[in-house]
Amino acid sequence: MGVVVAAGAISPVFAQASKDDAVAMVKKAVAAIKFDGAEKTYPLISDKAGPFVKDDLYVVVYQLDGKVLAHGANAKFIGKDMIDAQDVDGKLYVKERVELAAKQPSFWQDYKFVNPVSKKVEPKEMYCERLDNTAVCAGVYKL
Numbered sequence: 066m067g068v069v070v071a072a073g074a075i076s077p078v079f080a081q082a083s084k085d086d087a088v089a090m091v092k093k094a095v096a097a098i099k100f101d102g103a104e105k106t107y108p109l110i111s112d113k114a115g116p117f118v119k120d121d122l123y124v125v126v127y128q129l130d131g132k133v134l135a136h137g138a139n140a141k142f143i144g145k146d147m148i149d150a151q152d153v154d155g156k157l158y159v160k161e162r163v164e165l166a167a168k169q170p171s172f173w174q175d176y177k178f179v180n181p182v183s184k185k186v187e188p189k190e191m192y193c194e195r196l197d198n199t200a201v202c203a204g205v206y207k208l
Contacts, residue, residue: 082122082205084173087192090117090203094124095196103134110135111143117203121182127200129163134199138181152177153186166193166200180206 082090094117097106103126110117110124115137117124123137131148147159158176165172171194178189183206191204 081208082120084190084192084205086122087203087205090122090124091192091194091201094201095194098196098201107135110137111140113137121180121206122203124201124203127159127163129167129198129200131159131163162191162193162202163200166195170195
């Protein structure tokens with residue numbers, strides 16, 4: 066009995082999201098925005114306890130000019146123009162993201178970002194789908 070408790074105590078608190086999880090989360094968010102509208106869905110996307118946040122997986126919605134419309138990990142970004150945001154390597158990841166979204170309906174993008182669970186800057190892959198004049202995105206941290 067003690068061994069079972071000890072083994073349970075050292076197991077990870079969360080399961081790391083997969084690329085399939087990120088795609089599914091984006092598709093769920095896009096469907097909700099189409100069905101319920103942005104006014105109802107964006108607050109749900111930005112709610113850390115809501116249906117669009119699970120451990121280190123969360124949805125972000127950008128206007129194609131770089132303005133954040135919803136953010137599942139950090140509400141301070143909502144309403145801000147992030148077009149000039151850079152990762153630790155100097156990559157203009159939001160600028161690149163919205164440029165990619167303007168050119169293609171969906172894509173994966175690599176950059177580095179703070180993992181909300183580990184609080185460390187880690188390599189990340191972001192999946193995005195264009196919806197009207199927005200990019201709806203969710204990403205996974207690489208091990």
